[in-house]
Amino acid sequence: MNDFWIILTASLVAINASVLGVFLVLRKMSMMGDAISHAVLPGIVVAYYFSGDRTSPLMLLGAALTGLITAFLIDWLAKKVKIQGDASIGITYTLLFAVGMIMISGWFKGNVDIDLDCVLYGDIAMINLDKIIVDQNLYLGPRAFYVELVAGLIIFLFVILGFRGFKLLSFDEDYGLALGINMNFWHYLMMGLVSLVTVVSFEVVGAVLVIGFLIIPAATAQLITKRLIPMIFTACGFGIIAVLVGFYLANWMNVSITGAMIAVSGILFFKVMMINAMVSRKKLRVKMH
Amino acid sequence: MKDQISIEVHNLTVSYGAGPVLWDVDFELPTGKIIGVIGPNGSGKTTLLKTIMGLLEPSSGYVKIQNKSLNEVRDKIAYVPQRTSVDWDFPASVYDVVMMGRYGKRNLIRRPNNADVEIVEQSIQKVGLSDFRDRQISQLSGGQQQRVFIARALAQKADIYLLDEPFAGVDAATESSIISILEEMRNEGKTVLIIHHDLQTVLEHFEYLVLLNTRLIAKGNLQEVFTKENLSNAYGGQLTLLSKVVEIIKATDFPIREKDVDL
Amino acid sequence: MDTFLDFISFKDPNVIYVVLGVVFINAASALIGTFALLRKRALIGDAIAHSLLPGVCLGFLAAGEKNLIFLMFGAVITGWLSTFAVDIIVNRSKVKQDAAIGIVLSTFFAIGIVLLTYIQNHASGQQAGLETFLFGQAAAISRQDVIIFLVVLLVVLVAIIAFYRTFVLVTFNREYAITLGVKVKAYEFLITTLTVLSIAAGIQALGVILMSALVITPAAVGRLWSDQLPKIILLAVVFSIISGIGGAFVSYSSAQMPTGPWVVLLLSAIVGFSILFSPKKGIIARYKKSRENRLKILRENILKSIYVYHEKMMDKSLSLQMTVTDIMETRRFDTDDLTSGLRYLTHKGYLAKQGKSISLTDSGKKESKRIVRLHRLWEQYLLKKTTIDSDHVHSGAEAIEHIITPELEKELVKELGITGIPEEDY
Numbered sequence: 001m002n003d004f005w006i007i008l009t010a011s012l013v014a015i016n017a018s019v020l021g022v023f024l025v026l027r028k029m030s031m032m033g034d035a036i037s038h039a040v041l042p043g044i045v046v047a048y049y050f051s052g053d054r055t056s057p058l059m060l061l062g063a064a065l066t067g068l069i070t071a072f073l074i075d076w077l078a079k080k081v082k083i084q085g086d087a088s089i090g091i092t093y094t095l096l097f098a099v100g101m102i103m104i105s106g107w108f109k110g111n112v113d114i115d116l117d118c119v120l121y122g123d124i125a126m127i128n129l130d131k132i133i134v135d136q137n138l139y140l141g142p143r144a145f146y147v148e149l150v151a152g153l154i155i156f157l158f159v160i161l162g163f164r165g166f167k168l169l170s171f172d173e174d175y176g177l178a179l180g181i182n183m184n185f186w187h188y189l190m191m192g193l194v195s196l197v198t199v200v201s202f203e204v205v206g207a208v209l210v211i212g213f214l215i216i217p218a219a220t221a222q223l224i225t226k227r228l229i230p231m232i233f234t235a236c237g238f239g240i241i242a243v244l245v246g247f248y249l250a251n252w253m254n255v256s257i258t259g260a261m262i263a264v265s266g267i268l269f270f271k272v273m274m275i276n277a278m279v280s281r282k283k284l285r286v287k288m289h
Numbered sequence: 290m291k292d293q294i295s296i297e298v299h300n301l302t303v304s305y306g307a308g309p310v311l312w313d314v315d316f317e318l319p320t321g322k323i324i325g326v327i328g329p330n331g332s333g334k335t336t337l338l339k340t341i342m343g344l345l346e347p348s349s350g351y352v353k354i355q356n357k358s359l360n361e362v363r364d365k366i367a368y369v370p371q372r373t374s375v376d377w378d379f380p381a382s383v384y385d386v387v388m389m390g391r392y393g394k395r396n397l398i399r400r401p402n403n404a405d406v407e408i409v410e411q412s413i414q415k416v417g418l419s420d421f422r423d424r425q426i427s428q429l430s431g432g433q434q435q436r437v438f439i440a441r442a443l444a445q446k447a448d449i450y451l452l453d454e455p456f457a458g459v460d461a462a463t464e465s466s467i468i469s470i471l472e473e474m475r476n477e478g479k480t481v482l483i484i485h486h487d488l489q490t491v492l493e494h495f496e497y498l499v500l501l502n503t504r505l506i507a508k509g510n511l512q513e514v515f516t517k518e519n520l521s522n523a524y525g526g527q528l529t530l531l532s533k534v535v536e537i538i539k540a541t542d543f544p545i546r547e548k549d550v551d552l
Numbered sequence: 553m554d555t556f557l558d559f560i561s562f563k564d565p566n567v568i569y570v571v572l573g574v575v576f577i578n579a580a581s582a583l584i585g586t587f588a589l590l591r592k593r594a595l596i597g598d599a600i601a602h603s604l605l606p607g608v609c610l611g612f613l614a615a616g617e618k619n620l621i622f623l624m625f626g627a628v629i630t631g632w633l634s635t636f637a638v639d640i641i642v643n644r645s646k647v648k649q650d651a652a653i654g655i656v657l658s659t660f661f662a663i664g665i666v667l668l669t670y671i672q673n674h675a676s677g678q679q680a681g682l683e684t685f686l687f688g689q690a691a692a693i694s695r696q697d698v699i700i701f702l703v704v705l706l707v708v709l710v711a712i713i714a715f716y717r718t719f720v721l722v723t724f725n726r727e728y729a730i731t732l733g734v735k736v737k738a739y740e741f742l743i744t745t746l747t748v749l750s751i752a753a754g755i756q757a758l759g760v761i762l763m764s765a766l767v768i769t770p771a772a773v774g775r776l777w778s779d780q781l782p783k784i785i786l787l788a789v790v791f792s793i794i795s796g797i798g799g800a801f802v803s804y805s806s807a808q809m810p811t812g813p814w815v816v817l818l819l820s821a822i823v824g825f826s827i828l829f830s831p832k833k834g835i836i837a838r839y840k841k842s843r844e845n846r847l848k849i850l851r852e853n854i855l856k857s858i859y860v861y862h863e864k865m866m867d868k869s870l871s872l873q874m875t876v877t878d879i880m881e882t883r884r885f886d887t888d889d890l891t892s893g894l895r896y897l898t899h900k901g902y903l904a905k906q907g908k909s910i911s912l913t914d915s916g917k918k919e920s921k922r923i924v925r926l927h928r929l930w931e932q933y934l935l936k937k938t939t940i941d942s943d944h945v946h947s948g949a950e951a952i953e954h955i956i957t958p959e960l961e962k963e964l965v966k967e968l969g970i971t972g973i974p975e976e977d978y
Binding site: 025028029030031033034038081082083084086087089090091094095097098099101102105106116117120121208209211212214215216218219222223250253254255256258259260261262263265266267269270273276277 | 589592593594595597598602641644645646647648649650651652653654655656657658659660661662663664665666667668669670673674683686687761762764765767768769771772775776806808809810812813814816817820823827833835
Binding site: 026028161162164165167168170171172174175176177178179180181222225226227228230231 | 425
């Protein structure tokens with residue numbers, strides 16, 4: 001039963017991240033996702049420090065604000081200070097991550113229950129310790145699952161309602177502006193959702209590896225799909241496959257579960273890329289004959 | 290009717306960073322004509338179009354469309370960006386992209402209705418892409434991609450169309466088919482403003498010209514403007530002093546226009 | 553204070569290793585980082601840093617113990633493989649560079665985590681300290697490490713000095729370099745290898761995650777201060793070393809403070825300082841300059857309107873006494889601006905003030921003539937060279953007279969021909 005909940009929770013993480021990852025990949029802003037996921041660390045530490053019991057929803061939202069601030073800061077450095085775009089990302093996220101680490105091992109040491117290893121790859125095996133039990137004996141599953149579920153509902157609501165906005169943002173931002181649409185709103189809405197995903201997933205997969213869930217399934221789907229909606233579903237599919245295979249592999253080898261999931265996801269990407277290249281070469285040969 | 294002004298650009302100065310890209314440009318354009326904007330590379334043509342569309346903030350001056358501010362008449366003006374400005378690998382079909390022409394401030398959340406669908410189908414048909422309706426946009430030729438963009442603008446049902454280099458990288462057949470679409474629109478009373486860089490074809494395509502090189506060099510009917518003298522002023526490096534002044538402005542962050550110059 | 557004295561006098565012999573180690577690492581990564589940044593490949597450094605982890609683990613598995621040579625060798629191999637993988641993805645699929653970096657970074661890092669947990673769960677105590685490569689632990693730098701870091705620094709330094717011109721060419725104009733017959737691929741390979749090498753050396757102090765800061769940030773700061781490559785490199789190295797020593801000091805004075813994050817924090821503080829105070833691109837400098845320019849325009853406009861007033865009064869000697877109201881009638885000014893402008897011009901000796909009446913001094917006469925002359929020259933130029941309506945010519949010339957240099961003025965006169973404007977007209 002515990003395995004079941006772990007797989008289910010990790011699959012939700014994968015789905016939530018993949019949906020947003022599709023837009024990040026199409027916007028060529030994958031590294032923005034990477035930056036946000038690293039940079040929410042200080043927000044999470046502060047949230048844990050003040051809420052004590054790890055995860056009050058309000059504190060999670062506060063931590064998600066750190067991600068939004070990161071996006072603002074990167075945009076500001078790139079547009080106003082005119083620091084090269086990639087450097088703006090690198091400067092911002094290393095700074096915020098460093099602050100988070102100083103908080104954990106220096107300023108808040110002893111007051112925050114965060115292990116540095118957990119920052120890297122989360123504590124997915126431990127999520128079952130924090131259960132939701134009703135009527136003293138009806139076990140409803142781990143808390144992390146419900147946190148992910150709520151985040152997932154929020155994301156789906158926004159993506160369904162704002163689908164055209166996000167599509168326009170990803171394909172042709174200038175055209176959206178020319179139509180009189182406030183593209184900044186859609187940009188920061190998306191960055192806010194990315195922050196939300198990284199914050200709620202922190203406990204499960206850590207701050208560093210979440211980028212794997214965001215980008216890899218989406219990029220794999222990009223290789224083989226031709227329309228946006230199928231790409232989103234395919235990305236979710238690849239994410240879930242990686243979760244399943246990774247989980248059993250990790251159990252078999254007795255290694256980090258999250259690490260195995262992302263490693264599988266990455267290997268899957270390279271496999272699909274190679275098969276894809278082979279198929280298109282074959283097609284080309286058929287055409288030439 | 291003939292003398293109605295479609296676009297009025299008043300004392301427009303636009304700068305990127307410190308240097309001016311457009312400088313004190315001032316003109317009014319007639320309605321119902323195919324108008325060319327020509328000038329050498331880096332002369333501010335695209336900047337002009339983007340400023341008219343509100344994508345760039347001018348440092349001074351203003352633009353009026355049909356005598357109103359842009360936001361009042363957004364739905365009357367359609368923009369066709371350069372084909373290379375987007376990534377054509379995007380997972381979307383011809384239909385998906387043309388449907389974007391029906392998006393707007395107010396109807397971004399609601400689903401497209403039957404009227405929208407019909408307009409989109411018509412626009413696709415008009416540019417001759419009905420057979421490619423469901424094809425992914427990366428599998429189109431350059432000319433077909435350009436026509437997708439034009440169909441998207443057509444779907445906006447606007448009065449004024451701004452096209453940025455629609456003939457760049459398309460073959461001659463596509464070029465003439467695009468021109469005939471545009472002429473048809475002109476005959477319906479629409480105004481078409483085209484950025485163009487190929488001097489060879491200027492005489493065939495346009496009735497009215499705007500000649501630009503950071504400053505406005507000339508504007509008016511084709512015959513008056515398309516003269517050797519004007520062209521050599523715009524292209525021949527005759528305005529070397531102008532570019533030197535631009536360099537100085539760049540180096541000193543000089544404000545190009547003061548606020549209190551109204552004498 | 554005592555801590556500081558202890559620190560700089562290296563009372564604790566370990567401090568000398570930490571400081572030297574950090575200095576060598578920071579210098580090497582700042583040097584090569586400048587080229588990575590200018591090649592717009594800053595984030596590849598990020599991918600490399602994350603990708604060193606599996607190499608470190610493999611090096612450990614191969615050696616069976618924490619042998620720095622083995623670990624670094626493994627790190628260099630996987631680090632180098634990661635850049636290779638990014639290139640393959642970009643060239644062989646429609647996935648773009650940003651996503652390719654993200655994929656490679658997370659895949660390699662995840663494999664590293666898998667290996668690391670494998671070692672932790674299977675090996676026998678020997679692995680102690682392997683985690684330091686994740687977050688870095690400068691305090692663990694030993695004498696042997698320092699020597700290795702010095703070698704890396706020297707290799708980077710020698711390579712950059714030896715191939716400086718080619719590196720610059722490949723960095724700024726790759727296509728042109730190819731046409732010149734430069735073996736661009738080989739040099740790029742060299743730059744990549746040097747980058748991997750310095751990052752691999754650095755992970756022991758900063759860890760795989762923060763290491764990219766040492767590659768990206770110093771060069772970006774250097775860029776804020778200068779446009780010349782040698783200066784950028786020098787500044788990057790200096791700033792990086794300063795923050796390195798600073799970080800070592802903070803962690804020396806407070807045992808629980810980690811060195812790496814503090815190095816990054818100090819480096820970022822230098823970024824913040826530079827954004828504010830850099831002499832050319834800094835916010836304060838830009839604000840000051842635009843203010844000065846505004847004041848210059850104001851003063852010149854005042855002088856010009858005084859001249860125009862004389863013209864209106866048909867006075868050629870420019871020696872009329874006038875009041876503030878007279879000036880205001882010639883041209884509308886903001887009252888406060890006008891008052892402060894007049895005060896400045898009087899102070900500079902262009903205007904003479906007697907009670908309420910104002911008049912031009914000799915140098916004021918000369919200066920106002922000069923400004924009006926430039927204004928009219930430019931008007932002529934615009935009229936001749938463009939078909940702008942003459943009512944627009946004035947407003948166009950209005951701004952330009954303030955920036956025409958003497959050299960430009962000569963050219964203007966030449967371009968307009970001697971017939972430009974008759975002498976008596978200005």
